[in-house]
Amino acid sequence: MLHPLFTEEHEQLRRSVRQFVESELAPHAQEWEREGGFPDWVFKRMGDLGFMGVRFPEEYGGQGGDWGHSIVIAEEMARCGSGGVGMAIAVQSEMATPPIFKFGTEAQKQRFLLPAIKGEKIVCLGITEPNAGSDVAGIETTARPDGDGGWVINGRKIFITNGVRADFCVLVTRNDKEAGHHGFSLFLVDTDTPGFEVSRKLDKLGMRSSDTAELVLDDVRVPSEQLLGEQGHGFVEIMWELQGERVIGAAGSIAGGWLVFEKTLAYAKERHAFGRPIGRFQVNRHKFATMATELEAARQLLYDTALAWERGEYPVKQISMVKLYSGLVVNRVMNECLQLWGGMGYATETGIERAWRDSRLLRIGGGTDEIMREIISKTMGL
Ligand SMILES: Cc1cc2nc3c(=O)[nH]c(=O)nc-3n(C[C@H](O)[C@H](O)[C@H](O)COP(=O)(O)OP(=O)(O)OC[C@H]3O[C@@H](n4cnc5c(N)ncnc54)[C@H](O)[C@@H]3O)c2cc1C
Structure with missing residues (x-):
């Protein structure tokens, strides 16, 4: 018996994703595990198949689905035989992009969300830092006004999935140290902005086909249009x-x-x-x-x-x-x-x-x- 989260339509999606995973991903899983990475085409292929943004509205390239659809994708990706692939895809489709849809401006959705759902751009999510993981409020990456309406960001992020090859990062910063939990802001940062660097790729126990980066941001200048959500509400x-x-x-x-x-x-x-x-x-x-x-x-x-x-x-x-x-x-x-x-x-x-x-x-x-x-x-x- 199907759980009420699912209908026959979800099961149809399940069959399509399973077919794709078993025929196009699973045959490469061992090679990707050995090499410690999977190729970028997987993002694009999954975008083309409509598997990257199932819960987003169609106007942004999504499928207008619900949690049932997202769970079906996550469950079927487990059949790939390499956990890192499902994780990297989930970081893009279910972790870094939902805040853009929920808190972003229309221009940000067009510029960042759409290409991510199509799999044309790769995105990472930068929360964790060398000195703050569990204690998110302890992050030290700062964003300060540059005097021209934009921002200057300085800091370090670690354990960032997709970070080695991402085109942009949804970044958590501190814009006001005195304001406690009201002193955090999110930014959409293009990884080719001067001062943004991948300082190293981390080796790890499992999820070996996903890349994990340490990032350094050294005087990275970001225009005001790339502040995501409300200033001070980032936490x-x-x-x-x-x-x-x-x-x-x-x-x-x-x-x-x-x-x-x-x-x-x-x-x-x-x-x-x-x-x-x-x-x-x-x-x-x-x-x-x-x-x-x-x-x-x-x-x-x-x-x-x-x-x-x-x-x-x-x-x-x-x-x-x-x-x-x-x-x-x-x-x-x-x-x-x-x-x-x-x-x-x-x-x-x-x-x-x-x-x-x-x-x-x-x-x-x-x-x-x-x-x-x-x-x-x-x-x-x-
Ligand atoms: C493979 C991988 C991928 C990741 N991908 C991302 C990513 O894409 N983006 C991102 O931002 N982060 C990512 N992370 C980071 C991950 O979310 C953090 O590692 C995690 O939140 C723990 O933080 P920490 O490693 O700093 O551990 P710490 O916070 O230093 O914790 C160390 C230990 O202390 C314990 N501890 C801490 N506080 C308490 C408390 N109050 N009470 C009891 N025990 C406590 C913890 O439970 C843990 O056992 C990734 C991590 C890994 C390993």
Whole structure:
């Protein structure tokens, strides 16, 4: 039975995305993992197919869809066999661009949102800094008026997905140190602006096909038309962005967990030890029962949360619960499954170790487990 988040139309989209992912992306996954990157054409191809901005209105090149459509894309991208691809695409279509649509001027939508949805421009999202990750209010990148109506930006950003090759960045800055949470502003910064530099590409445990950059901004001059949203409201605006980021990150990750679960279940029915399939040992049957229960609980919580958002709520507590719970569950599932594969789980060729490595990020990126617990516990008056 379909969850009420989905209709037959969503399932049609699912079939098209699956067909695309399995025929055009999956065959390259191992090569992209090895090389530590995937080519730019993937953005353009997905833009051409209408998969880059499903929740945006048609006038901006989107499909006029809803959260159900976005979740379908994230779930099907998990079939690619390389988590970094789905993550990089999600950064573009579900993390960096929604603030442009929600807070941007018409001119900004035409100049930045449209080409991103078409996959013609690559975008990154610059929040985290070497000295401030969880504590977003601790960022040190400054934006000060240049005296001519524009701004001068100085600072550093780190762990920026798509940052090595992005055409522009949705950047979080501090424009007034004295104003507390009201002293932040977002900017749309072209990466070819003088003073904007990729200082290094970071190597990392998983999500290896996505690029991760450290950025340096040294007296980067940005005209006033590139201030995104309201001056001084950047903190609230980026907190809003993070809610969608957490939903979509959880969606891709839970789907990845299910794929590994199913592959492992099939293996446990075939692999024999001590005269029987390993899945027949009671200890392992119970492991599968627990994993399926927890994955299903994570999935249903995700769908219910997305539906609540779709119906007009802003369910921050529930989103934090989805992010926290799915990160924990998917990590447990990946670990149990790797164990069930024995040595083949550790070997690269089965893809299990790659999924295990990729899945670790959900407990860190977009807000750690601990930060999710902070948000949830604050709603309890603690
Ligand atoms: C592969 C990858 C891609 C990423 N992509 C992006 C991107 O595109 N854009 C972007 O802006 N960022 C990105 N990030 C950054 C990511 O969101 C941060 O790493 C994350 O928010 C944690 O920040 P931090 O690394 O500075 O850890 P820290 O904030 O230094 O935290 C270190 C530890 O302290 C704990 N801690 C912190 N505060 C508390 C507290 N109050 N109570 C208890 N424990 C606490 C944390 O939970 C964590 O365990 C990415 C990260 C990675 C690894």
